Amino acid sequence: MKITKDFLWKQDMSVNDFLERLGNIGFQSVELKNASDLIVKMKSSGAKIYLTFTSNMVTSGLRGFFAQLIKLNIPQVIVTTAGAIEEDIMKAFGEKFEIASFHSDDVELHERGENRVGNLIIRNESYMKFEDWINPVLKKLYHKKNRWSVSELLKEIGLELTPKEGNENSILYQAAKNNVPIFCPGITDGTLGFQLFMFQEKHPDFIIDVVQDFKNIIFVSNHDEKKALIALGGSISKHHALLSGLLNGGFSYALYMTTAHVTSGSMSGATTQEAKSWGKIKDDSDAVTVIGDVSINFPLAMCNALDVLKNRNLLNES
Amino acid sequence: MKITKDFLWKQDMSVNDFLERLGNIGFQSVELKNASDLIVKMKSSGAKIYLTFTSNMVTSGLRGFFAQLIKLNIPQVIVTTAGAIEEDIMKAFGEKFEIASFHSDDVELHERGENRVGNLIIRNESYMKFEDWINPVLKKLYHKKNRWSVSELLKEIGLELTPKEGNENSILYQAAKNNVPIFCPGITDGTLGFQLFMFQEKHPDFIIDVVQDFKNIIFVSNHDEKKALIALGGSISKHHALLSGLLNGGFSYALYMTTAHVTSGSMSGATTQEAKSWGKIKDDSDAVTVIGDVSINFPLAMCNALDVLKNRNLLNES
Amino acid sequence: MKITKDFLWKQDMSVNDFLERLGNIGFQSVELKNASDLIVKMKSSGAKIYLTFTSNMVTSGLRGFFAQLIKLNIPQVIVTTAGAIEEDIMKAFGEKFEIASFHSDDVELHERGENRVGNLIIRNESYMKFEDWINPVLKKLYHKKNRWSVSELLKEIGLELTPKEGNENSILYQAAKNNVPIFCPGITDGTLGFQLFMFQEKHPDFIIDVVQDFKNIIFVSNHDEKKALIALGGSISKHHALLSGLLNGGFSYALYMTTAHVTSGSMSGATTQEAKSWGKIKDDSDAVTVIGDVSINFPLAMCNALDVLKNRNLLNES
């Protein structure tokens, strides 16, 4: 029987010490500690880890952390959305995303060419730079072949980022370098979609083959392999990883972090519990759901897990 | 200046009368009344209405309502997700979705082949029937041509539903019959994706062209046309409609209904206010956000709007 | 087995017809229908009904509805907060509460003497009128006796509202007239608390006896009596009703309507399920929780229940 213990401050605590104490508080605190322990278990067990996230987490400063995790061999599969791809590339150019306010004057922002995502701002210029850059890349790739699955395309784009920008913190770059496939089943849902369309207008035989990528995500693993899922936020990225896991025998471990609740029946709010009814998560799997802002909860649980893994010599940096 | 008025019950009120009174309460009540008024305004103005919804709303009984709205010429453009397509078709076969509990025993459900979505259940058999049905359809379509944009494909699938099932309440059927395009940028994110992959294995030149469909959604409207958006829930369906609207000069009217909140910076929780900073919604547009369960709020606002439109002879049934 | 049915609009539906259809949708819709059915069951069974609400619901237009329900003999016990008392009285004077916006300029509002509650406004003048009125009332009551339990005091205040204001829509007036006690365990938490303190400064032997009122709420019922709870929102009002029910053998029926979620362990988000572990709600009781805005959900469920009760001749108006 686990019991609550009085949390006490100690001067200059480490994140490790802090999380240890958090594990005795209750409500979401203990779930967060369980989340951190589960990540350690995923990695220790040798499971193939799928990491999914939504584009707003790339808008935020978590983007560099995701890249670092790939470098540290934590996730072996990434599933995300078009916006995440675009913004990772913008940041690779050095584009700056402002931290503003949830209560900005949006009409004024629009006049200044500033686009708001919660309390963050992306400027029109960042989109323009992305568009200018992506076109020659598409042309180059088209000359190699005319039909691309999404994950293949994203790998090539990642490799394009390498020498010129030298950006260590790019998700696409680190994924390409470390052979971690990035799946993006909704690849056209962004300005990238617009660029692909413009390119196809000139080159009608240019094909983005999303069906081929379904095969790729299925064959990224198999029934016998132990699989683990870290799903940050909801959306198509969470669902797509779950679906591919389901078709491969289900996940042995699953961690969901989200602000959504079960009560509306949405995918974002669906719990690890519900996923068991589908076989998306094995009945006997370790599963944790932490409700709250991912921008706080994920770094906290993950940094602690990395410290533990490092101490146990389970962290093999690339 | 609008003021709160004491809500009073009157025997056997109509939905109309009820909503009129709701408009004087405050908090989300008044927003719901504003939502209903805005729908009337959208239709009266002759705007092209985009309706987006997530798959869980098709799991629920709203599916027949969406089909009816298409029949009533309310939306001219639909954007949704793969799950919505699949479940609409299952229901067209007469498959039953059980209303159960949010607190079911999920391991037991899994053993019975029952998959939970909030307090609803989809049986494995429903998926099997879908799979058995879709394959000959794909074969038939492939013999017409080998490269399909998503909305083209969905139209043909809708037409397939017509004579055999005769289901008036199918979204795909009504959309096909009434020339309302259905866009689904994440078409492979469901069992449909698996079926498409299996089909492509046998017919490698079979192509689902998502890039082509980006063109289609752009050309479904133009800058000069007045556009309106009804976004139910969040996800890729909401974002994709907003994106295509942005590229076409923005929406003049926008209604969001969601359970998500702005505080995490997610697309699901993003308000009509935030969308103005992007130009997704015109600065001077009428925009309403209603926070709460769409399964209650949407039928309430929409039924009232339909009554008003009917009374004003603005409802032209197909 | 209950299954989802396609919701369809029919011209000029009644609230009854609408709710019947809502009961086949799933997610919170079916819970709302269950809520309405449960209210009918509460009343049909002859249970003593406790109604609790927070002050923001009185700020909104639900105030007149609560008064009407008392008149219709629905609740036999009321538990609420100080703000609810004050605002009911202000409205009895004819004070107007503006419906504004969630995004007001609060500094500007402050300069104008306008106080915001979500999208509603209470003017300083309304508070001043309340203060001017309450003082002579306190003096009059003090001359009767110097020690008052809260519910006794509120009854006398309700009777004071009678002839002069003649306000049919006042909760305090209808409660006093119909012998429905109003409990308010946090009576000093409002401007009323300030007035009571000012009065006590002049009359040090003036006592508000909250302990005596604990006796009163315990003796408002007994173990053998069937009890039912309708808790709107959370806070001390919900908890106090539950506590008094627990001490009297628990509630046989319970309906919670709230926007809060279980995940933080708060009283506002605590479900009817959790209450069973305490014996606050009997293990075999009928219990429903509806998540969403009370300003929409409560009138919808309640109006339907009133129609049903009226049709069954179970509604005895006072």
Added chain:
Amino acid sequence: MKITKDFLWKQDMSVNDFLERLGNIGFQSVELKNASDLIVKMKSSGAKIYLTFTSNMVTSGLRGFFAQLIKLNIPQVIVTTAGAIEEDIMKAFGEKFEIASFHSDDVELHERGENRVGNLIIRNESYMKFEDWINPVLKKLYHKKNRWSVSELLKEIGLELTPKEGNENSILYQAAKNNVPIFCPGITDGTLGFQLFMFQEKHPDFIIDVVQDFKNIIFVSNHDEKKALIALGGSISKHHALLSGLLNGGFSYALYMTTAHVTSGSMSGATTQEAKSWGKIKDDSDAVTVIGDVSINFPLAMCNALDVLKNRNLLNES
């Protein structure tokens, strides 16, 4: 202009270093960093700090942290609820609160005499011990005098805890020892209320004077004094502190941490922004709202603030 920076893990980070990085992420992360900075500012400015919390936070392991903060001279005023008082005393006896699951079998728990609060459990025995202990204390106090304001009573109860239990982690004990008044405007809303009623039955002239305590909380500060508020969760405790601050010229600094949202117009979800319209918070005050689980966010922001204050020699332990 502040911009997002890529968050990166570094081995064995301190909480300080971690929070510094969190401040560059966006969404609630940056708000949490702002919250921590604001606490430092409150203390550095010499403001009188009001700390409010709900009872579930005492159920959790935050109870010892609150006691430690009192010892460290952080809050000078406490406002809380009856449950918090009771559970602090139970823990002072060494009663253990189990960490269980949000998905417990509540009927089974009830049979075992276990009461659930989210994922925590309080056993019936803990309540019984509380009841056995409080009665002789009430008798002893009654013999001193028959009329007690709440904060006076709580101070005496705190002093009773001192020698026998010697519990350093008790809120009541530390508050009594350090002359920090504890206000509890809803003192009867708990088993304590039941005990007070039983005692009054035998001693009818025993009075808990809540009106007197309104005076006490008003005179705990004055218009000229700089005041700061840390409100954890919502409820009567948050509102009462705000009310007393309003009557004293408003707070210069305010920090809200809550899981509730603005959209329902509730006190729990009301933001620091809204409070400005009332004058509860000064127009030019520093105000931060962090949305999320207090059991994670408060220790994180507060521990960092304590480290900073310690380093600046601004922490004067008692």
